[in-house]
Amino acid sequence: MTVTETAAVEARGITKRFGPTVALNDAGIVITPGETHALVGRNGAGKSTLVSILTGLQRPDLGEVLFAGEPSPPLTDRDAWRRRVACVYQKSTIIPSLTVAENLFINRQTERGPINWRALRARARQLLDQYGVAVDADSLAGDLNVEERQLVEIARALSFGARFIILDEPTAQLDGPAIERLFERMRDLRNQGVTMMFISHHLEEVYQVCQSVTVFRDARHVVTAPVADLPHDELVKAMTGEETQAYESKAREIDGGAKVVLSASGLRLKDRYEDVDLAVRSGEIVGLAGSGSSGKVGLAESLVGLRKPDGGDVTVNGTAIRPGDVTAALKAGLGFVPQDRHHEGFVPLLSIAENATMPIAHKLGRFGMISGERRKARATTMIQDLDIKTTGPDQPVGDLSGGNAQKVVLARALADSPAALVVINPTAGVDVKAKQSLLGAVEDATARGTGVLLVSDELDDLRICDRVLVMFHGKVVKDVPRGWSENDLVAAMEGIDS
Amino acid sequence: MTESAVPDSLAVRSRGTGLKLGRFRDLTLVPVIILLLIVGSFADPVFMTTGNLTNVLQQQSALALVVLAEALVLIAGKFDLSLESTVGLAPALAVMLVIPTSAGGFGLGVPVALAIPLCLLIGAAVGAFNGFLILRFQLSAFIVTLAMLIVVRGLQTGITGGKSLFALPPSFLYLGSATWLGIPAAIWITAVLFAAGIVVLRFFRTGRALYAIGGNADAARAAGIRVERVTWVVFVISGTLAAVAGMLETGRLGGISANQGDGWIFMVFAAAVIGGVSMDGGKGTILGALTGVLVIGLVENILTLKGVPGEWRNLVYGAIILVALMISRLAGGKAQD
Ligand SMILES: Nc1ncnc2c1ncn2[C@@H]1O[C@H](COP(=O)(O)OP(=O)(O)O)[C@@H](O)[C@H]1O
Numbered sequence: 001m002t003v004t005e006t007a008a009v010e011a012r013g014i015t016k017r018f019g020p021t022v023a024l025n026d027a028g029i030v031i032t033p034g035e036t037h038a039l040v041g042r043n044g045a046g047k048s049t050l051v052s053i054l055t056g057l058q059r060p061d062l063g064e065v066l067f068a069g070e071p072s073p074p075l076t077d078r079d080a081w082r083r084r085v086a087c088v089y090q091k092s093t094i095i096p097s098l099t100v101a102e103n104l105f106i107n108r109q110t111e112r113g114p115i116n117w118r119a120l121r122a123r124a125r126q127l128l129d130q131y132g133v134a135v136d137a138d139s140l141a142g143d144l145n146v147e148e149r150q151l152v153e154i155a156r157a158l159s160f161g162a163r164f165i166i167l168d169e170p171t172a173q174l175d176g177p178a179i180e181r182l183f184e185r186m187r188d189l190r191n192q193g194v195t196m197m198f199i200s201h202h203l204e205e206v207y208q209v210c211q212s213v214t215v216f217r218d219a220r221h222v223v224t225a226p227v228a229d230l231p232h233d234e235l236v237k238a239m240t241g242e243e244t245q246a247y248e249s250k251a252r253e254i255d256g257g258a259k260v261v262l263s264a265s266g267l268r269l270k271d272r273y274e275d276v277d278l279a280v281r282s283g284e285i286v287g288l289a290g291s292g293s294s295g296k297v298g299l300a301e302s303l304v305g306l307r308k309p310d311g312g313d314v315t316v317n318g319t320a321i322r323p324g325d326v327t328a329a330l331k332a333g334l335g336f337v338p339q340d341r342h343h344e345g346f347v348p349l350l351s352i353a354e355n356a357t358m359p360i361a362h363k364l365g366r367f368g369m370i371s372g373e374r375r376k377a378r379a380t381t382m383i384q385d386l387d388i389k390t391t392g393p394d395q396p397v398g399d400l401s402g403g404n405a406q407k408v409v410l411a412r413a414l415a416d417s418p419a420a421l422v423v424i425n426p427t428a429g430v431d432v433k434a435k436q437s438l439l440g441a442v443e444d445a446t447a448r449g450t451g452v453l454l455v456s457d458e459l460d461d462l463r464i465c466d467r468v469l470v471m472f473h474g475k476v477v478k479d480v481p482r483g484w485s486e487n488d489l490v491a492a493m494e495g496i497d498s
Numbered sequence: 499m500t501e502s503a504v505p506d507s508l509a510v511r512s513r514g515t516g517l518k519l520g521r522f523r524d525l526t527l528v529p530v531i532i533l534l535l536i537v538g539s540f541a542d543p544v545f546m547t548t549g550n551l552t553n554v555l556q557q558q559s560a561l562a563l564v565v566l567a568e569a570l571v572l573i574a575g576k577f578d579l580s581l582e583s584t585v586g587l588a589p590a591l592a593v594m595l596v597i598p599t600s601a602g603g604f605g606l607g608v609p610v611a612l613a614i615p616l617c618l619l620i621g622a623a624v625g626a627f628n629g630f631l632i633l634r635f636q637l638s639a640f641i642v643t644l645a646m647l648i649v650v651r652g653l654q655t656g657i658t659g660g661k662s663l664f665a666l667p668p669s670f671l672y673l674g675s676a677t678w679l680g681i682p683a684a685i686w687i688t689a690v691l692f693a694a695g696i697v698v699l700r701f702f703r704t705g706r707a708l709y710a711i712g713g714n715a716d717a718a719r720a721a722g723i724r725v726e727r728v729t730w731v732v733f734v735i736s737g738t739l740a741a742v743a744g745m746l747e748t749g750r751l752g753g754i755s756a757n758q759g760d761g762w763i764f765m766v767f768a769a770a771v772i773g774g775v776s777m778d779g780g781k782g783t784i785l786g787a788l789t790g791v792l793v794i795g796l797v798e799n800i801l802t803l804k805g806v807p808g809e810w811r812n813l814v815y816g817a818i819i820l821v822a823l824m825i826s827r828l829a830g831g832k833a834q835d
C-alpha cells in the first residue's frame with residue numbers, strides 16, 4: 001500500500017465486548033481501494049463481529065470506522081451505510097417467506113405511497129439480469145438453494161451502489177463448482193474496481209482470490225501482509241500462535257473379517273440416488289465423496305433415518321432398520337453428525353452438558369430423572385477429549401463459535417460409544433485446529449471399534465479414510481483405496497473415467 | 499469437466515406450480531365456504547335468507563376484529579393471548595368512568611362523549627403494556643400475554659365486582675346496534691377495517707415490514723426496519739382493535755357481562771390458522787384470516803339452525819375446525835405451521 005493512497009475502509013482501535021466476552025480487543029484493519037482483502041482467524045477470533053461493526057449493525061465500544069478517510073455515518077442511517085458497504089453476512093439475511101423480488105427491495109419497495117408490484121418485479125428482474133443472476137424474481141426465496149440465495153444477497157448488497165463488499169464465509173456451504181463460479185464473479189467485480197473483504201477458513205481460497213490478508217487471533221489484530229509474503233504455514237502459525245503440522249492420519253490395520261456395522265443394499269430414493277450397496281466394517285473409515293448433486297448427503301441421511309428411502313434395506317450393527325426411523329437406528333447403535341448443525345445438531349439454548357449427553361440421558365439416572373452431577377462429569381470429560389473452548393459445561397451451545405458447536409455435536413454422536421457413526425461435512429465452517437481435533441476424535445472412535453462413514457466435500461477430510469466411495473449422479477461409481485491422488489478423485493467425482 | 503457435471507442450479511427452474519398455489523393460498527378456504535353454503539341451504543331453508551346471512555356477519559364482526567388484530571401480531575412473529583380479556587375490560591372500564599355510581603360506575607362525572615375514545619385508549623394501553631414487557635424485557639410473548647389475559651380479566655371482575663353492566667349510555671351502544679343503509683353498522687366498520695388491513699399489508703412498506711420482521715427479524719433489522727418500534731405499534735393497534743370489538747359486542751348485546759370475550763382466543767387462533775396465518779410468523783394474509791372467520795361463523799350458524807344440543811356443540815365445532823385445517827393444508831400444498 002502506498003502511503004499517499006487513502007484506504008477504502010479503515011477500522012481503528014476497535015474494542016467490542018459482549019458481557020464477559022471480549023470479541024475484539026483494540027483490533028483494526030486497513031483495506032486499499034480495489035483489492036480483495038482476506039480476513040482469517042480461528043472460530044471466535046472476532047471476524048464476524050468486525051463485519052457487523054464495519055456494516056453499521058453494531059457500535060464498537062471503542063474505536064472508529066472510516067470510509068475513504070471520512071468518518072462513518074450514524075448507526076440509525078442504514079441507507080448511508082449501505083451506500084458505503086455491501087455485505088453478505090455469515091447468517092443469511094434473506095427472508096424465506098417472501099419472494100425474491102421483495103427480498104431484493106426489502107424496506108424500499110417504493111419511495112412513498114402504495115407499492116406497485118408489477119414495477120417492483122420489473123426492477124427486480126432488471127437487477128438480477130444486471131448481475132447475471134439466473135433466478136426467477138417471482139419465486140419464494142425459501143425455495144432457492146444456498147448458491148442462488150447467496151447470489152441474490154450479493155445482487156441486493158451491490159444494488160445500493162456500494163463499491164466495497166464484505167463476504168463472510170461465503171464458501172462454507174457451497175460445493176466445488178459453485179465456489180469456482182463465485183470466484184469468477186469476484187474476479188469480475190474486482191476488474192470493475194470493487195473492493196472486497198473475504199472471510200474463509202479455506203486458506204487455499206485466500207491465495208486464489210485475495211491480494212492481501214489480515215490475521216486476527218483471540219480478538220486482536222496479528223498481522224497484515226500481501227498474500228505472497230505469507231506462505232501457508234506462516235499463515236496458519238499466525239492464526240494459531242504456534243507451529244502446526246498438517247494433520248497426519250493414523251495408520252490402521254483393517255481386519256477384512258471384522259463385523260459389518262453399517263450396511264445398505266439396493267437403497268434408492270427418486271431423484272437422489274439409486275441402487276446403492278455399501279458395507280462399513282468395525283474399525284474402518286469409509287469416505288463418501290461426490291459433487292453437490294451426486295446424492296451423497298441424501299444417501300447418508302437415509303442411512304441415519306432422517307430421510308426415508310423409496311426402497312432397499314439398511315442394517316445397523318446387525319439390526320435391520322425400518323426406513324426413516326431415526327430412533328431405531330440410534331437404538332441399534334448408530335451415532336451421527338448431521339449436515340446442518342444449527343437445525344438438527346443441537347438445541348442452542350441448552351447447555352453443552354445437556355446437548356452432549358442427550359442420547360445417554362437414560363444412563364445418567366434412574367426412573368427418568370437425570371443426575372445433574374453425573375451429567376456434568378460426563379460433559380467435562382467430553383470437553384477435555386475434544387478440546388472444546390468454553391467457559392464450562394453450563395454454557396449454552398448457541399453462544400459457542402462454529403467449530404466448538406460442531407465439537408459438541410460430535411461429542412453427542414460419540415456419547416454412547418456407537419457401533420457405527422455417520423458424519424456429514426464435519427469440518428464445514430470450522431478452523432484449522434478445530435478441524436484437526438474433530439478428525440482426531442473420529443479416528444479415536446475408529447480405534448475403539450466404531451465403523452465410520454464420513455461424507456465430505458473436503459478432500460482433506462477424506463484423507464483419513466481407509467477407502468473412499470465416489471458417487472456420481474446418484475450412483476456409487478468407484479471405490480478408491482487409501483493413497484489416492486487428488487486429481488483422480490476429482491475426476492471420478494466429475495464423472496470422468498481415467 | 500463433462501457437460502453433465504455442471505449442476506443446473508443456476509438455470510431458471512420452473513417453480514410455476516408452487517407459485518400459483520402460493521398466490522391463491524389466501525383463497526384455499528373458498529371451496530370450504532361454498533361447501534358450507536350448500537350444506538347450510540339444504541340443512542335449513544332459513545339459512546340462505548339475507549336476514550340470516552346478515553345476522554351471521556353481525557354476530558361475527560366483533561370476533562372478526564379480534565382475528566384481524568391477532569393476524570397482525572402473528573404475521574409480525576409474536577403472540578397475543580390477552581386480546582380476549584381486552585374485549586371485556588376496555589368497554590367495561592370506559593363505561594364505568596362515565597356512568598354514575600347508581601348504574602354501577604365510579605361516578606366520576608367524566609363526559610359521556612368520552613366513553614368511546616376512552617375505550618379505544620384502554621385497549622391501546624393494554625397493547626402498549628404487552629409490547630413494553632415483551633420488547634423491553636425480552637420476554638416470551640406467549641407467557642406475557644397469557645399472564646395479561648388473567649390480569650386484565652381479573653381487573654375487570656375486580657372493578658365490576660363480577661357483575662354485568664346494563665345501564666349504558668346510548669351513544670356507547672350506538673355503533674354496535676345501529677343499521678346503516680340496511681346493513682348493521684358493525685358490519686360496515688369491520689369491513690372497512692379489514693379492507694384497510696388488506697391494503698396496508700399488501701401495498702405499504704409498513705405493512706410489508708411486518709412480514710419481514712416475522713420472517714427473519716435480524717434480516718429486517720439489517721434492512722433498516724425499526725423492528726422493536728414496529729412490533730410495539732402492532733401490539734398497540736391490536737389492543738385498540740380488541741377494544742373496538744368489545745365496543746361493538748357491547749352494542750349488539752346491550753350490556754357488558756363479566757365474561758365478555760372469555761374463551762374467544764381459541765376461536766380467534768382457529769380462524770387465523772385455518773385462514774393460512776402461520777403461528778411461526780411471516781406468513782398469511784388478512785384476506786385469508788377473513789375467510790377463516792367466515793368458516794367459523796357459518797359453522798356456528800348451521801349448528802344453531804340445526805338445533806344441535808349445546809352439550810355436543812363443542813365436539814362438532816372442533817371436528818369441523820380440524821377438517822377445515824386439513825382441507826386448507828391439502829389445497830395449500832405446503833406444510834401447515
Ligand atoms: N451477540 C453476541 N453475544 C454474545 N457473544 C457474542 C456475540 N457475537 C459474538 N460473540 C462472541 O464473540 C466472539 C467472536 O465471535 P465472532 O466475531 O462471531 O467470531 P468469528 O466470526 O471470528 O468466528 C466469540 O467468542 C463469540 O462467542
Ligand SMILES: [Mg+2]
Nearest residue numbers: 047048049090
Ligand atoms: Mg464468523
